[in-house]
Amino acid sequence: MKRSSVVVRLFILTTLFLVIFVSIAFKLQLKSFEEYYFERKINDIDEKYFDFMALYESSHWNQTELEQNIQYFENQNDIKIAMIDNYYSIINERKYKIFILNNDGRVYEVQLNNVLTKFDYMKLDVHTGDRITVRGYIWGEQKKNISLMQMVLNDVMVFDVIEPRLNDRLKVDEVEGTVIRFNLPDQQDLIFGVDYTGIAGVVDYYYFTPKNGIKKDESFIYTEEDTGKKQIVKVFPSNRKGLKSIFIMTQQQPIIEATQALSDFSPILITGSLLLGAIFLFIFSKMISSPLIELEQKAQKMADFDFNEYIEIKHNDEIGGLSRSLNQLSYNLEKTIKELNDANEKLLDDLERDRKIENMRKEFIRNISHELKTPLGVIRAFTEGLQDGIVENDVDYYSGVILEEVTTIEALVKDMLELSKLQTGAYKLELETFKINVLIENVILKQTRFASEKGMSFTFERCEYDQVFGDYRKMERVVSNFVSNAVRYGQPDTRIEVKTSVSERRIRFTIQNECEPLSKEQLDRVWDKFYRADESRSKTLGGSGLGLSIVKEILDQHQAIYGVENTAKGVLFCFEMDKYGNSIV
Structure with missing residues (x-):
């Protein structure tokens, strides 16, 4: 542009x-513009009249087509047209009527146009079959049209324009009978108005009032009483059968x-x-x-790093170009600052992640050093004793202790490697369908001897449907850890309760032993690496301190829900897995 x-x-x-x-x-x-303007409008009306008559005489419209085509012609030419019959009614006006069948079998038509107002129509509640009495004047060639003055529906007066003092003396026709059909304004007609206004008033003024201001060519200026608007009107007499005249009206601009x-x-x-x-x-x-x-205001806001408002570009001149450039500059600055903020946030997140990794590394090294310190010290001391030859008669004992400590270190390294594989994603689950109850029974069977040494026993309450989808070997590790911990930390001569149940679409496993309850700190940290609730007792009972951390990683990879809580008897561990298949339990 x-x-x-x-x-x-x-x-x-x-x-x-x-x-x-x-x-x-x-x-x-x-000074003569008013007359010129009026004459020009009259010439325009003449041209439109001849155009309309050429269209009308070449067509054979029914009543509906007549109304539609005249309305279209009016909209195209910004005029109003009224075709008047011998009874001074507007032919192209939509007719609103009530049809009455009297007791003699004769049908009468009650004319409602230019009689009822919009509010009269809204209050009129008429139905086919209603009893009706109408008073007015009967007219028309067939004497079937009634000009409405009074109307009684089902013994209720619904319309009355006769003064009470003339009610008995006024000689009017009366028709009594039954409503057989009717044509009333619809909602759209009521919105646009059906009152006695517009060109109907012009017709009444022309035929029934003194012809003041009407020129020889039957043109005149009509002033609406309500609004004061002026209309230029011309009347064209007609010799066609049933057509008395044609009115064409257009608005007069307020030139005068x-x-x-x-x-x-x-x-x-x-x-x-x-x-x-x-x-x-x-x-x-x-x-x-x-x-x-x-x-200037926008530039000041930009200087204060406020980019929330843009300048509305109203012109395509130099100011518009400057506004467009300033908007673009504001957008670019806002985008750049946002990118810098995002980069800073990412950098802070990276630093925080690096800090956590460094802390984890330090904690891991500290824990590893702590875990290896004792067994390595024992191995060193017993090995030096063997080298010095001071244990000639106890070689088997010393070598047994050394082997036990090496086994402890081997188990610790093995657990560390397994945990590392799980955390880094190096291990991929070998998924299959299996029955969780069978897995639990096998684990309990392996732990029965260990439990019996402490005088402990198992109870296992099984659910009916126990099919799950997961890594059998890893889930066996989970259950084995829960069962061995329950035996290891449970009080002697007690019972361990194992249970599987179905909750909606999941299978729930719980195991509970009888022991001292855990503190809040112990409950919160029980899944941490190398954490032992009781250091001295845990070392005596064995274990690397990584068992529950490995369990946590396995359950996370299975997207299972798990937890630990104190009960009235002791401590309860649990997890939930999705059921396999669509079986309803």
Whole structure:
């Protein structure tokens, strides 16, 4: 698009102001403009009348088509048309009627147009089969039309324009019978209005009032009583059967009042023009300065790092170009600052992650050093004793202790490697379908001898449906750890309760032993690496301190829910896995 200059705009606006000023002064000299305007509108009406008659006479419209085509012609030419019959009714007007069948089998039509108002129609509740009595004048060639003056529906007066004092003396026709059908305004008709207004009032004025202001060519100016609007009307008599005349009406622009006002205003025209010019220049200066002020405010907000508002581009000139560039600059700065903030946040996250990794590394080294310190010390001491030959008679004992400590170190390294594989994703689950109850029974069987040495026994409550999908070997490690811990830390001569149950779409495993409850800190840290609730007791009972950490990683990879809690008897461990298949239990 070609850009327009501020100078060009200033020139165009100033020129328009001068043109308007000269035009107003020139129009003050046109004393005969009203007559010219009226004659031109009448000539336009004549042309449209001949166009309409050529269309009408070449067509054979029914009533519906007549209404639709006249309405279309009116909208296209910005006029109103009324075709008047011999009874002074508008033919192309939509007819609202009630049809009555009297006791003699004769059908009458009650004419409602230009009688009922919009509010009368809204209150009118008529149905087929209602008893109706209508008073008015019967007219028409077949004497079947009734001009409505009173209407009684089901013994209720619903419309009455007869004064009470004339009710008995006024000689009007009366029809009594049954409503057989009716045509009333729909909702759209009521919205746009059905009152006695518009061209119907023009017809009444022309035929039933003195013809003041009507010219020889049957043209005149009609003033609406309610609104005061002026309409230019021309009447075209017709010799067609059933057609008395055709009215065409168009609005008159308020030229007469405008020219008269300007004529009266001429003594102070120059003073007014100067004031108008001063106001115009003030407005124009505001038009030029307002965008610049807005640009300055936006630039100040940008300096304060506020990029939430954009300048509305109203013109395509230099100011518009500057506004567009400033908006682009604001967008680029906001985007760059956001990217820097995101990079800083990512850097902080990386630093925090590195710090946690470093802390984990230090803690891991510290724990490993702590775990290896004792067995290595024992191995060193017993090996030196063997080398010095001070244990000639106890070689088997010393070598047995050394082998036991090596086994401890081997188990620790093995657990560390397994945990590392699980945490780094080096181990992939070997998924298969299996029955969890069978797995638990096998584990309990392996631990029975160890439990019996402490006088402990197992109870196992099985659920009916126990099929799951997972890594059998790893889940066996989980259950074995829970069962061995229950035996290892349980009180002698007690019972370990194992249970599987179904909860909605999941299978739940629980194991509970009888022992001292765990503290809140112990419950929170029981899954941590190398954590032992009781260091001295745990070392005596064995274990690397990694068992529950490995269990946690295995259950996480199976997307299982797990936990630990104190009970009235002791401590309960549990986990939940999804059932396999769609079996309903």
